[in-house]
Amino acid sequence: MKLENSKVLVTGGSGFIGYHLVKNLVEIGCNVTVADIKHPKETENNKSISTITIDISDWTRFKDLGKFDLIFHLAACAAPKSCEENPDVAFRTNVQGTYNVLRFAVESHASKVIFPSSALLYGKYPKYLPVNEDHPVELNSVYNITKKIDEDLCELFIRRFNLPVVYFRLFNCFGPRQEPEYFLPTVILQALKTKQIEIWNDKPTRDFTFVEDTVDAFIKAAESDFVGGPLNVGSGVELRVGDIAQEIASKLGVRLNVLNKEVIGSMRLFCDNSKIRKELNWKPKVPFKDALKLTIDWYRQNTK
Numbered sequence: 637m638k639l640e641n642s643k644v645l646v647t648g649g650s651g652f653i654g655y656h657l658v659k660n661l662v663e664i665g666c667n668v669t670v671a672d673i674k675h676p677k678e679t680e681n682n683k684s685i686s687t688i689t690i691d692i693s694d695w696t697r698f699k700d701l702g703k704f705d706l707i708f709h710l711a712a713c714a715a716p717k718s719c720e721e722n723p724d725v726a727f728r729t730n731v732q733g734t735y736n737v738l739r740f741a742v743e744s745h746a747s748k749v750i751f752p753s754s755a756l757l758y759g760k761y762p763k764y765l766p767v768n769e770d771h772p773v774e775l776n777s778v779y780n781i782t783k784k785i786d787e788d789l790c791e792l793f794i795r796r797f798n799l800p801v802v803y804f805r806l807f808n809c810f811g812p813r814q815e816p817e818y819f820l821p822t823v824i825l826q827a828l829k830t831k832q833i834e835i836w837n838d839k840p841t842r843d844f845t846f847v848e849d850t851v852d853a854f855i856k857a858a859e860s861d862f863v864g865g866p867l868n869v870g871s872g873v874e875l876r877v878g879d880i881a882q883e884i885a886s887k888l889g890v891r892l893n894v895l896n897k898e899v900i901g902s903m904r905l906f907c908d909n910s911k912i913r914k915e916l917n918w919k920p921k922v923p924f925k926d927a928l929k930l931t932i933d934w935y936r937q938n939t940k
Contacts, residue, residue: 719778835881
């Protein structure tokens with residue numbers, strides 16, 4: 637599918653990944669509508685972007701949206717902690733909202749829907765590493781349950797309504813503008829605000845993917861003939877969080893304090909991304925050290 641001049645809807649377009657996706661779509665030449673529960677200030681002076689304030693769990697609001705060639709569905713209750721604290725909101729937004737978006741895509745004859753799910757579905761203790769898409773899922777939290785239902789809804793709409801959907805499982809996406817509750821922003825902001833870094837444990841490993849590479853996977857999926865999922869979006873590189881925290885401490889000239897507390901979550905996690913490499917010809921382009929520098933620089937410039 638050629639994206640230039642296409643009409644594109646991005647739900648959740650004012651969020652972290654949404655912001656970067658919208659920016660890239662505009663650069664390609666798309667006419668973008670951002671549908672979000674909050675109004676994105678950054679779009680106000682851009683003629684290629686229109687906005688609509690919408691709660692995606694309310695089906696009646698979709699009648700005002702018009703027709704679109706392509707839909708990126710990013711709107712979600714995205715923080716696992718928030719889902720546990722507000723399960724009614726999580727199910728209403730993540731499940732009813734996703735159903736509404738998929739229904740709207742069918743009724744408006746959209747050519748494709750792109751949906752990001754989560755690698756947290758692989759659970760706290762992976763049975764093998766690197767994790768591929770055949771790994772069993774673990775439904776141990778409100779967040780995981782909503783994401784698995786979302787994936788099942790995608791499969792239902794593919795089979796029953798012949799709706800082309802591509803869905804991903806994202807590993808640790810990071811970059812400028814990410815919300816403070818995630819690991820890298822937490823560590824960077826600690827360093828900038830308190831002049832020290834404190835982490836619970838330095839031994840866990842994770843798979844970090846720069847947001848521009850994640851967005852590139854979304855765009856490649858939209859352009860391709862591939863339908864289905866899941867597809868892992870991750871670097872395929874295992875990084876130790878203690879080493880990352882130490883690198884940030886060194887760059888910002890602060891002290892690192894490791895508390896040696898019990899780890900929350902898995903000790904090791906990184907992905908096998910061979911499926912997405914094959915199906916979408918995608919691979920991460922931005923080296924972690926370069927992406928980390930860009931991220932630190934953004935927080936330096938935008939933290940008071």
